[in-house]
Amino acid sequence: MKLIIEENADCVADFAARYVARKIAEATDRDKFFVLGLPTGSTPLGMYKRLIEFYNSGVISFRKVKTFNMDEYVGLPRDHPESYHSFMFDNFFRHIDIDPKNVHILDGNTSNHEKECAEYEAKILEAGGIDLFIGGIGPDGHIAFNEPGSSLASRTRIKTLNEDTIQANARFFGGDLSKVPTQALTVGVQTVMDAREVMILITGSHKALALHQAIECGISHMCTVSAMQMHKCATFVADEDATLELKVKTVKYFKGLMALHRKLVEF
Numbered sequence: 325m326k327l328i329i330e331e332n333a334d335c336v337a338d339f340a341a342r343y344v345a346r347k348i349a350e351a352t353d354r355d356k357f358f359v360l361g362l363p364t365g366s367t368p369l370g371m372y373k374r375l376i377e378f379y380n381s382g383v384i385s386f387r388k389v390k391t392f393n394m395d396e397y398v399g400l401p402r403d404h405p406e407s408y409h410s411f412m413f414d415n416f417f418r419h420i421d422i423d424p425k426n427v428h429i430l431d432g433n434t435s436n437h438e439k440e441c442a443e444y445e446a447k448i449l450e451a452g453g454i455d456l457f458i459g460g461i462g463p464d465g466h467i468a469f470n471e472p473g474s475s476l477a478s479r480t481r482i483k484t485l486n487e488d489t490i491q492a493n494a495r496f497f498g499g500d501l502s503k504v505p506t507q508a509l510t511v512g513v514q515t516v517m518d519a520r521e522v523m524i525l526i527t528g529s530h531k532a533l534a535l536h537q538a539i540e541c542g543i544s545h546m547c548t549v550s551a552m553q554m555h556k557c558a559t560f561v562a563d564e565d566a567t568l569e570l571k572v573k574t575v576k577y578f579k580g581l582m583a584l585h586r587k588l589v590e591f
């Protein structure tokens with residue numbers, strides 16, 4: 325596992341965007357599609373902004389990119405401003421040259437959730453698997469909508485959101501808890517684990533305990549992102565605030581590797 329420690333959220337966004345841009349460019353050079361797993365939430369917004377800037381300045385193209393989003397609310401109309409469909413098109417897809425047929429987002433309005441989820445897993449396989457799954461986390465360490473107690477062997481399925489997540493997401497629904505959907509379709513922990521690479525973005529002191537549990541404690545289904553300890557190629561990108569609960573020794577160790585890790589995003 326790598327832990328990248330950046331000064332602030334803007335620097336986290338820049339690192340993540342450079343990392344993604346480089347990977348896409350390498351795949352495109354080999355005339356291969358690059359398959360990205362993508363998150364929603366406020367954390368990745370800065371990365372999407374930087375990627376749009378790279379696209380506008382001609383640094384990258386998304387013509388050879390396929391995407392799979394992590395999750396979608398159940399029962400929220402697709403064109404609702406807070407649906408993850410709207411989020412992704414408003415904040416990213418509409419501003420780049422990706423072919424919409426290469427964009428995959430779970431349909432939270434289907435009547436057959438099981439079929440939708442099984443087909444999603446099949447589409448990922450058909451695309452050759454996910455090259456790089458990018459994720460954010462909740463303050464309790466959940467990845468996608470794999471709430472505490474979710475099976476670490478889980479695959480795409482319907483999940484009931486817990487009270488903390490509903491409260492955390494109420495800010496997007498005018499603070500009205502009753503407007504937040506209570507269920508979502510989400511990729512499973514194992515779906516993320518199957519990706520060839522995983523990159524987790526964590527910013528803010530409210531996520532500091534989650535980062536501590538994720539990388540300094542044992543693997544536990546109560547902090548589903550901790551499963552990434554078993555991943556062959558996982559990178560956590562955090563800002564200084566998110567490291568506040570880590571041991572000084574951990575922070576010092578990974579900061580000592582920063583000169584090396586910076587080379588990963590040079591272009």
Ligand SMILES: N[C@@H]1[C@@H](O)[C@H](O)[C@@H](COP(=O)(O)O)O[C@@H]1O
Nearest residue numbers: 363365366367460461462468469
């Ligand atoms: N399903 C999403 C997660 O994928 C996201 O990581 C989390 C944190 O969001 P934020 O980045 O806004 O803190 O929110 C939701 O629960």
